[in-house]
Amino acid sequence: MSTVQEHLAIGPASHGMRMTLEQFDAPGDWDELYVYELVNGVLIVNPPPSEAERGPNELLGRMLWTYHERHPERSTFNYTLSEHTVNTPNNRRRADRVVWTGLDRMPNVRRDLPTIVIEFVSPDRRDHERDYVEKRSEYGSIGIREYWIIDRFRRQMTVVRWDEDDCQEMTMSETDVYTTPLLPGFELPLASLLAEADMLMRDTSNEE
Template identity: 50%
Template sequence: MSVVTQEVPCLSLGPNSSGACLTPAEFDAAEFEEGWRYELIHGVLVVSPPPLRKERDPNEELGRWLRNYQEFHPQGGALDATFPEETVVTPTDRRRADRVIYAGLGRDPEEGEVPAVVIEFVSAGKRNLIRDYEEKRDEYLAAGVREYWVIDRFDRCLTVYRPQASGSSRQVVREGEVYTTPLLPGFELRLDGLLQRADRW
């Protein structure tokens, strides 16, 4: 008995495609017009503009800290890779994260591999708060992310979520405090530095 495989069409998607219904396979095979963020959320394509400077600047600063840790810290080898604007693959969705961290692999991550840490910088608006603090938390942790960091320039805090047998644990780091994680031994995230970057804009 022969098995018939259906070829997934290669779609060309742009900002006018927002709202289209897609399967994860169609999203993965698509070609995207540059200059926009693309996500697949509950089977619907969501297209949004790129992050503003007040979000990009602290994100780039965090990336610099991480690469300095990787290159110069004695335990920096724990960090395998970090990328901004990376698509996180969940069983049903494709979320565009502000930054991801791969740690503890001892190798380069494969395309579509679940990162150890996902980071989001909160945007203004109640809808964005619900999305970043609740929806993405549940999706990322269910996909196997070990830590989810929410950096909130409005509430002046970093919230770290970790999976637990009964949901998730939550740790809040306030302005003036330093966050450390066993996933990156010796790395110190000084929240003040990121908030100051966001405040410039």
């Protein structure tokens, strides 16, 4: 297995490279067309999210900002980012979207732990295991308050909530509207996100 010292540029050929957390965090020549994670000291290189993942993710971002602008008196929302690296003690996980709430200030996005982490499940079986099992365990251990897993294949959203030592899991169906005490007044109609993914899937299929 190769090491990072042997490569000046990091890209698809670097998949499987051994790397330390310090090396991953350091500035470098990374091919920005790809997505990177560090898992148990091994660099994972993934292709960029598909249109059917990016579209619903962008829609969710717009929903969050619209909620904040329309309900400033109730909003605890501080900021949101897509494609954000979440630091865990041993790994560097790439989240599809993160949300900061309850800080009463602009978060330091490199240092402040997100309140909510969101994943849009991709079709690869390995990614299902990663999203539903591995990341759930890691996020709970570092103090994430909620973890949303939006699964367009199962037409559902799984929400994991941590409150001190308590962990609760709930599954929302396609017709459900999700609300959370972390974002008072915010409503997330899962059907809207799934419809966005469906539309993009049809568009890409018609072009093939």
